[in-house]
Amino acid sequence: MNEAISMDTRRRAIAAAQGQVPFDVLLTGATVVDVATLELREADVGIVGEMIASVHARGRFHEAAQVHALDGHYIAPSLIDGHVHFESSHMLPHHYASVVVPQGTTTIFCDPHELANVLGVDGVKFAVEASRGLPLRFIVQASSCVPATPGLELSGADFQANEIADLLALPEVAGLAEVMDMRAVLDATPRMVGILTAALNSGKIIEGHARGLTGDRLQAYIAAGITSDHEMTSAADALEKLRAGMTVEIRGSHDYLLPELVDMIKTLPVVPTSLTVCTDDVFPDHLVRQGGVIDVLRRLIKYGMDPLQAIRCATVNNAYRLKRDDLGWVAAGRRADLMVVKDLQSLQVTSVFANGRHVAQDGKLLAPLRSRPLSLPTRTMKVASLSASDFQVRVPDVDQADGPRPPRAVVRVIKGARFTEWSEVEVDVVDGVAQLPEHLSLMTVIHRHGRSQAGPQTSFIDGWGRLKGAYATSYAHDSHNLVVYGADPDEMALAANTVVNMGGGSAVVRDGQVVGQIAFPVAGLLSALEPEAVAREHMALVEAAGTVIEWEGRYRTFKALSGQCLACNAGPHLTDLGLTDGGTREVHRPFLRWAS
Numbered sequence: 001m002n003e004a005i006s007m008d009t010r011r012r013a014i015a016a017a018q019g020q021v022p023f024d025v026l027l028t029g030a031t032v033v034d035v036a037t038l039e040l041r042e043a044d045v046g047i048v049g050e051m052i053a054s055v056h057a058r059g060r061f062h063e064a065a066q067v068h069a070l071d072g073h074y075i076a077p078s079l080i081d082g083h084v085h086f087e088s089s090h091m092l093p094h095h096y097a098s099v100v101v102p103q104g105t106t107t108i109f110c111d112p113h114e115l116a117n118v119l120g121v122d123g124v125k126f127a128v129e130a131s132r133g134l135p136l137r138f139i140v141q142a143s144s145c146v147p148a149t150p151g152l153e154l155s156g157a158d159f160q161a162n163e164i165a166d167l168l169a170l171p172e173v174a175g176l177a178e179v180m181d182m183r184a185v186l187d188a189t190p191r192m193v194g195i196l197t198a199a200l201n202s203g204k205i206i207e208g209h210a211r212g213l214t215g216d217r218l219q220a221y222i223a224a225g226i227t228s229d230h231e232m233t234s235a236a237d238a239l240e241k242l243r244a245g246m247t248v249e250i251r252g253s254h255d256y257l258l259p260e261l262v263d264m265i266k267t268l269p270v271v272p273t274s275l276t277v278c279t280d281d282v283f284p285d286h287l288v289r290q291g292g293v294i295d296v297l298r299r300l301i302k303y304g305m306d307p308l309q310a311i312r313c314a315t316v317n318n319a320y321r322l323k324r325d326d327l328g329w330v331a332a333g334r335r336a337d338l339m340v341v342k343d344l345q346s347l348q349v350t351s352v353f354a355n356g357r358h359v360a361q362d363g364k365l366l367a368p369l370r371s372r373p374l375s376l377p378t379r380t381m382k383v384a385s386l387s388a389s390d391f392q393v394r395v396p397d398v399d400q401a402d403g404p405r406p407p408r409a410v411v412r413v414i415k416g417a418r419f420t421e422w423s424e425v426e427v428d429v430v431d432g433v434a435q436l437p438e439h440l441s442l443m444t445v446i447h448r449h450g451r452s453q454a455g456p457q458t459s460f461i462d463g464w465g466r467l468k469g470a471y472a473t474s475y476a477h478d479s480h481n482l483v484v485y486g487a488d489p490d491e492m493a494l495a496a497n498t499v500v501n502m503g504g505g506s507a508v509v510r511d512g513q514v515v516g517q518i519a520f521p522v523a524g525l526l527s528a529l530e531p532e533a534v535a536r537e538h539m540a541l542v543e544a545a546g547t548v549i550e551w552e553g554r555y556r557t558f559k560a561l562s563g564q565c566l567a568c569n570a571g572p573h574l575t576d577l578g579l580t581d582g583g584t585r586e587v588h589r590p591f592l593r594w595a596s
Contacts, residue, residue: 003326005051005335013053016046017332019061024048025356026064029071030340032330035316038308045075047336050355054332066358068351070340076311077328078106078337078352079293080318081279082249083178083207083230086127086138087114087525088281090475090518090534092376093127094369097136099287099531102360103294104339104349107137109278109322111177111207116143118449118480118523119377120157121167128172130374135354135365137337139322141177141207142167144195148180148478149567151585153575155479156380156449161194168202174322175205178230180478180568182210183585185224186217200225205323208246212570218244228321230278232257235264242272247321249278250313252296256554262303276321277314283559285542288535298347307344380524381474381504382450383482386496388489390456391444393434395591408595409434412572412579412588414443415462417556418563420571422581423462426595434590436460436487441467444492445565446482447576448474448524459574459590461485461564464556469510469548470495474524477563481576485549485561508544516544 015021023046032043032055046054046061054061086096086108100108110131115123124143131138142164147155157163167173176199179185184192199206211231213221222244230249232238238248238261250261265271277300279292291298293314300310319328326335336356342348352360359366395409408426411434415423428435436442437460444458470486472495482499486492491509498507498514504524508516518537520526527534542558551557567573567580574580579588 005049005326009049009051013048013051013332016048017054022063022065023053023061024064025066025068025336025353025358026061027068027070027075027338027340029058029069030073030075033074033076033308033311035077035308035312035329036331038312040074045330045338047353047356050335052330052332052334052336055330068358070351073350074341074344075330076339076341077315077330078339078354079104079297079314080322080328081105081108081293082276082318082321083111083228083251083278083280084108085111085113085281087112089284089287090520090525090527090538091284091531092371092522092526092528093130093138094134094371095531095534097134098365098369100292101135101352101354102349102363102365103291104341104347104352105293106135106337106352106354107139107327109141109174109318110138111141111143113143113145113177113478114475114480114525115523116146116157116159117155117478118380118525120146120159121163122377123523124167124173126374126377128170130372132372134369135357135359138172139174140172141175142173142199143177145178145180145478145568149580149582150181150191152567152580152582152587153479153565153577154447154449154452155481156451159195160191161198164195165198165202168198168204173204175199175207178207178209179226180209182213182221182568183582185221185226196224205321209568210241210246214240222246230280232261235260239264242274245274247274247276249276250296250300251278251280252299253280253282253559255299258299259303262300262305265305265309271309271312273317273320275313276317277310281559283538284531285535285539288531294347294349301345301347307347376528377523378503378521381448381482381500383446383448383500385500386446386456386493388493390446391442391458391484391486391489391492393442393458393460393590394432395429395434397432405429405432406594410592410595411460411590412592413440413460413462414572414574414579416571417463417560419555420573422572424592425460434460438466441465441485441487442489442492443564443574444484444496445476445574445576446484446496448480448482452576454577457574457576457578459579465550467548469508469515471506471508471545471548471561472496472499473506473562474499474504474520475506475562476565478566478568479575480524481565483561483565506541508541508548510548515547516541
């Protein structure tokens with residue numbers, strides 16, 4: 001991404017650093033967080049244009065167009081999010097920026113993977129165009145897995161090596177996004193080899209998704225040229241990946257892992273530069289109320305990580321990873337992307353500077369952000385009206401010559417939330433429909449992109465209890481087909497049709513009534529509302545979903561509803577093509593056999 005600082009700006013900076021001309025901005029009286037030496041130094045910071053011209057002794061200079069007295073505060077580099085899908089906020093790029101910039105984040109390494117799976121190449125280009133001119137730097141990636149698991153699912157597009165090469169040629173695109181199809185990498189399939197070759201030839205970064213890989217399989221995955229991972233399952237997993245030379249991106253979405261990760265980090269003789277911080281996916285209510293990267297840092301500090309080390313991981317370490325030596329430091333010659341904090345424990349952000357401009361104060365932007373005049377991609381729900389019969393597990397007809405239909409059948413069941421395994425159950429069969437046992441629920445996936453004639457796919461699920469209503473959403477990783485959960489086919493049809501009629505979104509039904517909904521008319525993923533409104537509506541939706549689903553921490557969570565279709569992960573997953581197995585790469589039907 002070409003963001004060269006002009007020589008004219010550098011000439012002025014050279015003069016200002018020697019007191020020959022005034023600075024544009026002068027920050028005085030603060031303590032500088034030195035992420036190179038992990039020192040706290042009393043110093044003033046002079047800014048010219050978009051860059052830091054000088055970090056010098058307090059009181060050394062006084063002349064500037066703007067002077068900010070920051071006595072008792074700390075100046076640190078602003079934060080960098082090392083891996084994020086902004087679409088999980090359900091906000092347009094300028095709305096997303098208006099939330100995270102006042103929190104101290106001015107750069108994100110963004111994978112518009114969700115938009116790409118709905119809109120194809122146009123989804124990535126939309127993210128690039130919509131992010132121009134914002135105080136938040138969107139460093140975009142070419143989404144590698146569209147769909148995430150070819151052969152097991154269909155999304156709105158199909159990226160091959162040519163599409164990836166074209167995207168990597170864009171100056172705003174700095175790398176290949178997380179390579180989720182681990183099996184394809186290990187098997188060196190032609191499609192994956194082509195995609196990786198295009199990325200390696202570009203000389204740009206290749207992001208990883210190495211969930212569960214260890215030993216020989218991890219080494220083989222890295223040998224393909226993939227150099228990072230955010231899919232940690234334990235401290236031992238993170239340590240193995242650090243030792244293997246990967247950049248490990250600590251993400252905040254799995255809070256239960258953070259204490260053991262911090263304990264592991266504290267045993268190391270040095271915190272490696274290959275340890276970074278990211279958010280990956282953050283829902284709008286959490287993003288607005290708790291924060292993005294700043295929230296991850298606060299929790300790491302709460303669990304015992306040294307604040308300077310935590311800041312270092314989210315600043316200069318991420319800059320190293322992005323090959324951006326102009327970011328991540330409070331130092332002359334670097335971009336003036338800075339955050340001012342009141343203390344190093346709570347990290348209360350009082351001011352934010354982006355490219356030398358004072359853009360936020362006390363949690364608020366100093367000027368509203370406007371969206372670029374873009375045509376929003378809507379009308380992506382290509383689904384006909386659904387009926388209760390679309391949400392049933394059907395068993396094969398029996399030819400009359402074979403005698404009467406047996407009254408019971410054995411069908412496959414997806415057991416578990418997030419981490420799944422195969423199970424089976426013997427059930428009654430009435431008019432060709434497997435009857436739902438009392439302890440199970442239903443899950444249905446309907447292709448919504450207009451690229452498949454396959455009808456709705458329904459399975460029994462175990463591990464979610466018996467739902468007391470229905471939940472439907474068009475935001476379902478990673479192909480973002482229409483996914484519906486429930487126990488009553490009529491309620492499931494109502495929830496699904498509500499989402500279709502909104503042009504995308506999520507809906508909750510209980511007692512035959514819609515009790516919660518949020519519209520995502522942009523690609524079936526994003527709202528056009530202001531952040532506070534999106535956060536408020538999303539929080540109400542989660543609360544409504546909690547009235548039909550009994551949550552169980554860590555596994556049976558609201559977030560798990562949108563990830564239950566991740567066919568790239570091991571175990572069974574239901575997609576728009578049927579019951580898939582991420583390990584064997586097979587697609588099954590629910591029916592196993594007739595009961596004897």
